[in-house]
Amino acid sequence: MDKSNEKDNSKYAVVMEKIVKRFPGVLANDHVDLFVKRGEIHAIVGENGAGKTTLMNQLYGLIKSDSGKIYVNGVETRIENPNDAINAKIGMVHQHFMLVNRLSVVENIVLGMEPVRGPFFARDSACKQINELSKKFGLFVDPDAIIEDLPVGIQQRVEIIKVLYRGAEILILDEPTAVLTPQETEELFEILRALKAQGKTVIFITHKLHEVMAITDSVTVMRLGKVTGVVKTSDTNPRELARMMVGRDVLLRVEKGSAKIGKEIFRVENLHVNENRGLEAVKGLNFSVKRGEIVGIAGVAGNGQSELIEAITGLRKVEEGRVIFKGVNITNFSPKRRRDMGMSHIPEDRLKHGLVLDFPLYYNFILGKHDNPRFCDGEFLRLIDIKRFSDELVKRFDVRPPIINLLGENLSGGNQQKVIIAREFSFNPDFIAISQPTRGLDIGAIEFIHKTIISMRDQGVGMLLISMELEEIFSLSDRILVMYEGQIMGEVTPQKTTTEEVGLMMAGHKLEDLRTQEA
Amino acid sequence: MNAWIQAIISVFANPIFYKSTLNQSTPLILAALGGVYSETTGVVNIALEGIMLIGAFGGVVGSYFTGNPWYGLALGILLGVAMAALHAWATIRYAGDQIISGTALILLAQGITGFSLVELFGKPGSTDLVRSIPLVNLGSFENVPFFGRIFSSLSPLVYIAFASVAFSWFLIYKTRLGLRMRSVGNNPEAADTLGVNVYNIRYFGVLMSGVFASLGGAFLSIGELGQFTENMSNGRGFIALAAMIIGNWSPTGAMWAAILFGAASAFNDQLQSQGILHLATNTQYLFGMIPYIITLIVVGGLVGRSRAPSADGIPYIKD
Numbered sequence: 001m002d003k004s005n006e007k008d009n010s011k012y013a014v015v016m017e018k019i020v021k022r023f024p025g026v027l028a029n030d031h032v033d034l035f036v037k038r039g040e041i042h043a044i045v046g047e048n049g050a051g052k053t054t055l056m057n058q059l060y061g062l063i064k065s066d067s068g069k070i071y072v073n074g075v076e077t078r079i080e081n082p083n084d085a086i087n088a089k090i091g092m093v094h095q096h097f098m099l100v101n102r103l104s105v106v107e108n109i110v111l112g113m114e115p116v117r118g119p120f121f122a123r124d125s126a127c128k129q130i131n132e133l134s135k136k137f138g139l140f141v142d143p144d145a146i147i148e149d150l151p152v153g154i155q156q157r158v159e160i161i162k163v164l165y166r167g168a169e170i171l172i173l174d175e176p177t178a179v180l181t182p183q184e185t186e187e188l189f190e191i192l193r194a195l196k197a198q199g200k201t202v203i204f205i206t207h208k209l210h211e212v213m214a215i216t217d218s219v220t221v222m223r224l225g226k227v228t229g230v231v232k233t234s235d236t237n238p239r240e241l242a243r244m245m246v247g248r249d250v251l252l253r254v255e256k257g258s259a260k261i262g263k264e265i266f267r268v269e270n271l272h273v274n275e276n277r278g279l280e281a282v283k284g285l286n287f288s289v290k291r292g293e294i295v296g297i298a299g300v301a302g303n304g305q306s307e308l309i310e311a312i313t314g315l316r317k318v319e320e321g322r323v324i325f326k327g328v329n330i331t332n333f334s335p336k337r338r339r340d341m342g343m344s345h346i347p348e349d350r351l352k353h354g355l356v357l358d359f360p361l362y363y364n365f366i367l368g369k370h371d372n373p374r375f376c377d378g379e380f381l382r383l384i385d386i387k388r389f390s391d392e393l394v395k396r397f398d399v400r401p402p403i404i405n406l407l408g409e410n411l412s413g414g415n416q417q418k419v420i421i422a423r424e425f426s427f428n429p430d431f432i433a434i435s436q437p438t439r440g441l442d443i444g445a446i447e448f449i450h451k452t453i454i455s456m457r458d459q460g461v462g463m464l465l466i467s468m469e470l471e472e473i474f475s476l477s478d479r480i481l482v483m484y485e486g487q488i489m490g491e492v493t494p495q496k497t498t499t500e501e502v503g504l505m506m507a508g509h510k511l512e513d514l515r516t517q518e519a
Numbered sequence: 520m521n522a523w524i525q526a527i528i529s530v531f532a533n534p535i536f537y538k539s540t541l542n543q544s545t546p547l548i549l550a551a552l553g554g555v556y557s558e559t560t561g562v563v564n565i566a567l568e569g570i571m572l573i574g575a576f577g578g579v580v581g582s583y584f585t586g587n588p589w590y591g592l593a594l595g596i597l598l599g600v601a602m603a604a605l606h607a608w609a610t611i612r613y614a615g616d617q618i619i620s621g622t623a624l625i626l627l628a629q630g631i632t633g634f635s636l637v638e639l640f641g642k643p644g645s646t647d648l649v650r651s652i653p654l655v656n657l658g659s660f661e662n663v664p665f666f667g668r669i670f671s672s673l674s675p676l677v678y679i680a681f682a683s684v685a686f687s688w689f690l691i692y693k694t695r696l697g698l699r700m701r702s703v704g705n706n707p708e709a710a711d712t713l714g715v716n717v718y719n720i721r722y723f724g725v726l727m728s729g730v731f732a733s734l735g736g737a738f739l740s741i742g743e744l745g746q747f748t749e750n751m752s753n754g755r756g757f758i759a760l761a762a763m764i765i766g767n768w769s770p771t772g773a774m775w776a777a778i779l780f781g782a783a784s785a786f787n788d789q790l791q792s793q794g795i796l797h798l799a800t801n802t803q804y805l806f807g808m809i810p811y812i813i814t815l816i817v818v819g820g821l822v823g824r825s826r827a828p829s830a831d832g833i834p835y836i837k838d
Contacts, residue, residue, distance in 0.1 A: 086714060092712075094712075111699070113713075119694055120694055
């Protein structure tokens, strides 16, 4: 770091100096320095657990630093709670959205800064302001929609508008693209560019290196609580960044052999499923999955993928059509019966549906198999066997720290996902429905999970993979189905298509239309 | 069988049944509203039963010593709010278990009222008769057939109860404060990051539950008769909680559910006072169960459709 920069803080929107934050047993931030120029897009990259979010939580006043100073626009600023941050015109979009699910979009956005008319909340003027912001930055939302009915992609827009509504000049985005499609990501980037053009400063936490290259001006790399590199984006490349992040060379693309495809194991016929409000979300889907292949479903969040996977795994009622597994019509089977038949599920939301957060790991490892005679003797759990089994899994799936008495909530996101994958893969399933397996995970964990998925495929397991991550769909799938508004726009193989073609299908163009246009 | 049908028809044809429904619903509506305030902000308040009891007792004591039932009402509310403040202090300030605190307060209210009853009035069981809040005279409207008899000589608290429902609905759904209450009850962490003071909002919700529950209690003692009897609330606080749940934590929903329970209770009273049916004492007890059986059936039938605020019952502890 240039010495003259350290003296003159005034050209920086944010300077964080020698920040130290200690959690019990962990030094989360070890004398971290951060310099963010005014009007730039600054990336903070690093693996999960590197301390990026901890650092930003201190900037936003959610947690207090043990030591260190923060300067905003050259002025030393004490930020002890989010109100101080808001007053300093700092806004944050959290990785786990801070939205009140039962309230509407408009209510969530204005909460804490509500316009009033006399004694009443002036809903219409709030809506007007929101519509203006929506138009200005291309963030379109229905102000009257209830948050819990919205897909995550839209919820994120609400979060961004919420920050803008508070007049933020410095926006912290904590892994904003983890749930977005390429088009949505491009839209987000457009928004970020618009923000930058208007002089706003953006701090962008991510571990997707191509995004860093595409949108940011400079990068701070963190590893294990320390800054391991500060570079201008134009002076670096993904390989170098990856090395600074992980401390070793990483494979940026998953290696896989060709699939040994077997007999059909799973099929849906004319499947119709409704979403929470009773509107049709899946509109007559037909597809099948064979042993030893990965069928990827690409699509923008909220086009019926969640409803589809819930219907397949028995968590949601099928309105019409059939689900066939191993030749048996399982449409009305309970999730338990499906699991007993050899179906596994890696759910979209690992915190809500994947783990019991306040159970120790060894219980989480046997969830759903707790009545297996291996773990259960009549009514009594065989704790010794359960723990031995868990110790094995922790080693095999490289869960860190490898302590089976830890509670689910004490693990990082990547390790939580490893626990789920370990559980779902370890009971020799024949078919696995996988949803967003690497959402929000770091490169190291993604590499591991992708390898594991490929190795299951090579053992002859049929897999359905739903992901908003087009790169993931392309690198794992043997066939790709593109879903739009509950229907399949077309089927392609990753070798014979392009990101653009799939992107157009995700936007609602049918494959046959695209191909005839070309011809 | 004929006698039964005849009895039921004559109950429904009698304006007294409707009048009695209004009177029986009023304390339930008020207490259920209290529950709505508290739980909308995320604090479960089963102490409603105890707050009603202390409100009823305070009403009589105030009226007895001042001769003015309105001062009695004020004392009742004061004691109710004080009791709610204890609940708030234990559950918000110290993040104590809300069910345990509520249970303790119910027992405390029974102890205090039972003890003070003997101390102040010199005998257990019930107090002397005191002046009750004057009933509302509607003048010539009372000559209107049927309806005149329903609405003649109702306590002003009946009108206050219904006005409170409208007031609360506006407060919770149409004002800034109401929006903050709902946000704190559903996701206090999110509200906190936006600068909403979670603790203050929760204090407000719990104290308001004290106001309304003690108002409901005071209706029992000085709304009509002007007397307090031991353990006068007699489970109404719990029925009010059920009304709140069936009403899906909304003021209007809670009101309709409270009216349903009030009507069930009024129906039971009227059926027995018909004189057509000559029921043995044990059968009368059986009839007394009607409101509670309705509770079970309705709760069983509606439980899937009714959703508590997401953070209801969970203390908020700032890291």
